[in-house]
Amino acid sequence: VAAAIVALGSHNKWEVRRAVAGAAACCRHPLFEPALSRLASDQNARVQQAARDASFRRRDWRTAGLLGRQHEARIALLLDDIHSRFGSPGRAAVKRASEEIADTFARELYHEVIKLLTPLLRGCEDLQADIAREAPTHELANHATRIERDASQLKAVLDAMRAYTAVPTLQVSLESLSEAVQQAGRSALAGRELLGATIENQVGPDLMIEMARPRLIQALTNLLCNALEAYDGMPEPKHPIVVEANAGDGYIVLTIRDRGCGMSPAALAEAPTFFVSRKTTGTGFGLPLAMKIVESEHRGMIDIESEEGVGTVVRVRLPRFQRTPNA
Numbered sequence: 545v546a547a548a549i550v551a552l553g554s555h556n557k558w559e560v561r562r563a564v565a566g567a568a569a570c571c572r573h574p575l576f577e578p579a580l581s582r583l584a585s586d587q588n589a590r591v592q593q594a595a596r597d598a599s600f601r602r603r604d605w606r607t608a609g610l611l612g613r614q615h616e617a618r619i620a621l622l623l624d625d626i627h628s629r630f631g632s633p634g635r636a637a638v639k640r641a642s643e644e645i646a647d648t649f650a651r652e653l654y655h656e657v658i659k660l661l662t663p664l665l666r667g668c669e670d671l672q673a674d675i676a677r678e679a680p681t682h683e684l685a686n687h688a689t690r691i692e693r694d695a696s697q698l699k700a701v702l703d704a705m706r707a708y709t710a711v712p713t714l715q716v717s718l719e720s721l722s723e724a725v726q727q728a729g730r731s732a733l734a735g736r737e738l739l740g741a742t743i744e745n746q747v748g749p750d751l752m753i754e755m756a757r758p759r760l761i762q763a764l765t766n767l768l769c770n771a772l773e774a775y776d777g778m779p780e781p782k783h784p785i786v787v788e789a790n791a792g793d794g795y796i797v798l799t800i801r802d803r804g805c806g807m808s809p810a811a812l813a814e815a816p817t818f819f820v821s822r823k824t825t826g827t828g829f830g831l832p833l834a835m836k837i838v839e840s841e842h843r844g845m846i847d848i849e850s851e852e853g854v855g856t857v858v859r860v861r862l863p864r865f866q867r868t869p870n871a
């Protein structure tokens with residue numbers, strides 16, 4: 545059905561094209577994404593406006609989805625109500641203000657908790673050293689190890705939360721995508737060599753796009769870390785993770801394909817939610833941060849397909865030029 549509606553996006557009546565944009569504001573199918581970027585530069589201003597409204601709405605679904613499904617519907621309703629009363633500039637302003645408040649709150653919380661946690665972690669290390677000297681009971685040593693492990697995990701979650709809420713200055717420049725992938729691959733592999741998987745960068749060396757380089761590399765590193773970690777505990781031989789890019793009209797699609805553990809439909813649905821992790825030392829912020837960088841900072845889109853026991857394909861769609869970074 546989505547394909548049939550999308551096909552009407554090049555209809556010669558503007559009312560039909562506007563209706564296609566309207567449908568994209570109600571249906572989440574990824575097929576609407578390329579159609580929407582075409583409609584955003586339609587010759588008719590009303591079609592353009594409808595396409596922009598639909599894109600904002602789709603991006604809000606993503607952001608609200610990061611908080612978990614029960615919050616998603618509530619936030620979508622609230623934003624739709626504001627949209628109907630104050631139009632899309634009102635919606636965008638409310639969103640910016642609420643994100644700023646949430647991020648400020650998270651940053652302050654980080655400072656308060658880390659003040660307590662840092663001496664606690666140091667105390668744990670001293671305690672472990674003392675216990676080791678005193679020929680401890682097995683149980684006592686276990687308790688100390690568990691306290692240290694949980695406190696370290698709490699610190700990792702807080703650090704990830706701080707990275708997510710940071711407000712970086714975005715400096716956009718024209719850069720080689722292949723080189724960014726190479727750099728991200730090196731960072732992701734560091735410390736994960738034992739997982740035994742390799743990364744094959746097949747992105748053409750001439751492909752240049754505008755990007756906030758360190759941020760995009762961070763996003764790609766997070767995605768590649770997930771791909772590498774998906775091979776954890778899998779038997780040899782391990783198929784390489786393949787990264788390739790296809791260029792479209794004004795955008796590129798970068799594909800990261802792994803043949804790791806994959807995800808069930810339920811695991812895939814909850815993967816982008818904050819704090820959701822299936823790993824013992826995961827924070828559940830890697831994917832949300834990658835989405836924030838691609839979708840909010842680069843006006844792109846991340847789409848994931850996965851099959852349990854088969855592998856995962858992550859598609860990162862990026863405009864080639866960032867006329868309005870941070871928009």
Ligand SMILES: Nc1ncnc2c1ncn2[C@@H]1O[C@H](COP(=O)(O)OP(=O)(O)OP(=O)(O)O)[C@@H](O)[C@H]1O
Binds near residue numbers: 805825
């Ligand atoms: N390529 C992938 N293959 C299989 N599972 C994946 C893949 N990418 C993400 N996931 C699943 O999504 C979950 C959330 O990923 P996310 O990157 O947000 O957190 P994490 O990897 O668990 O922790 P962190 O990124 O802090 O190390 C992962 O725990 C994993 O279950």
Ligand SMILES: [Mg+2]
Binds near residue numbers: 766769770829830
């Ligand atoms: Mg991760």
